[in-house]
Amino acid sequence: MTRLLMVTTGGTIASGHSGGGGLAPEKNGAEMLPKLEDVSFDVLDLYAIDSTDMSPAHWKLLYDAVTEKLPEYDGIVILHGTDTMAYTGAVLAFTVSTDKPVILTGSMLPFGVPESDAPGNIQFAALITKYRKYPGVHLAFANRVIGGADIHKINSSEKDAFRRYSGFKVSRTLPFPEKPEAFPAVVKLSPFMSGDDLRRSADGHKSVIIETYGAGGLPAGEITDTVGELAKKARVTITTPCIGGTEPDRYEAGRRALAAGAFSGGMMSTECAAVYEWIVGNSGRHI
Structure with a gap:
């Protein structure tokens, strides 16, 4: 039975x-x-x-x-x-x-x-x-x-x-946060967003998830510059709403994101990347 x-x-x-x-x-x-x-x-x-x-x-x-x-x-x-x-x-x-x-x-x-x-x-x-x-x-x-x-x-x-989403699988598990005090900021990029908007959304967070466009690109200029500023004091991860995940090396817009100091979420969805950053942000351990 x-x-x-x-x-x-x-x-x-x-x-x-x-x-x-x-x-x-x-x-x-x-x-x-x-x-x-x-x-x-x-x-x-x-x-x-x-x-x-x-x-x-x-x-x-x-x-x-x-x-x-x-x-x-x-x-x-x-x-x-x-x-x-x-x-x-x-x-x-x-x-x-x-x-x-x-x-x-x-x-x-x-x-x-x-x-x-x-x-x-x-x-x-x-x-x-x-x-x-x-x-x-x-x-x-x-x-x-x-x-x-x-x-x-x-x-x-x-x-x-x-x-x-992409076929992503967890390779090994991590401890559940016992005192989950560090929470990631999750920000959706849009053509209406300014650098100040992004700064305000990320303020006080040690981890920032930015849901970008397509394969994971950032617009040139103010947004990319702001991501560079944020990446000096927080872990910035770029994701995409598109099934398949990010491939930032494919386009110049994606390479800009990496050059600014952002990490690619790879095969992780925005939700998955946010959860991952929440867990590692409270344990200090990465997979």
């Missing part, structure tokens, strides 16, 4: 309209358990939040629950909201070292509504966990399996909402 733990954290998958307003988490895990032969489930209702409210404090609770409970089970299924799935997947992928499956899933429609994708996603995640084909942290969603640090949400309404 395979023993699995289902951890609930809220999200659309557990939501309903009971308050008379918009959707809000209300269901517990026992209401959403799948039926699988030769599998016994326990449920841990950890918290019930909209995933837009996800924070480092919530990650600590989830990390503690996973690392404490994992020795007792053959695997863990985590129900989570889709909006911050990429952040939570990266947090767990960078910090949980295991050969057992830790499988995240969620849904675009709440459990129990007509044509909901929730039961199918839960069943899929549980099967993936039962057969242990994907050890470590992964997302199981719409019949896709994606590495925890490689999650990329591409759609806010379609059920097939996630893709692999």
Whole structure:
């Protein structure tokens, strides 16, 4: 008999309209358990939040629950909201070292509504966990399996909402920050941004993630000069919203970024790079 733990954290998958307003988490895990032969489930209702409210404090609770409970089970299924799935997947992928499956899933429609994708996603995640084909942290969603640090949400309404970002995999794990006091600034570049805008966004941060254009380029002049200033006192990482990651050597605009002192996020998405910088910024250790 395979023993699995289902951890609930809220999200659309557990939501309903009971308050008379918009959707809000209300269901517990026992209401959403799948039926699988030769599998016994326990449920841990950890918290019930909209995933837009996800924070480092919530990650600590989830990390503690996973690392404490994992020795007792053959695997863990985590129900989570889709909006911050990429952040939570990266947090767990960078910090949980295991050969057992830790499988995240969620849904675009709440459990129990007509044509909901929730039961199918839960069943899929549980099967993936039962057969242990994907050890470590992964997302199981719409019949896709994606590495925890490689999650990329591409759609806010379609059920097939996630893709692999680049194929990025974590080579080794790092300690979870015990006192996470250093937080990265995450800044999205736009044609309207000035050097002063960038300085204000980065002020007081030891790590700055700049989501740039395309393969990872910076505009010439004021922005590049400001990145050079910031790179003297903070770690500046450039990322891109485009699937595939940054290749700053391809264009002169990208080479400008490197010459100014920025690091390339490479195959890491913006969410993954931000989580990585948050972890190393509080531990002093890099992969």
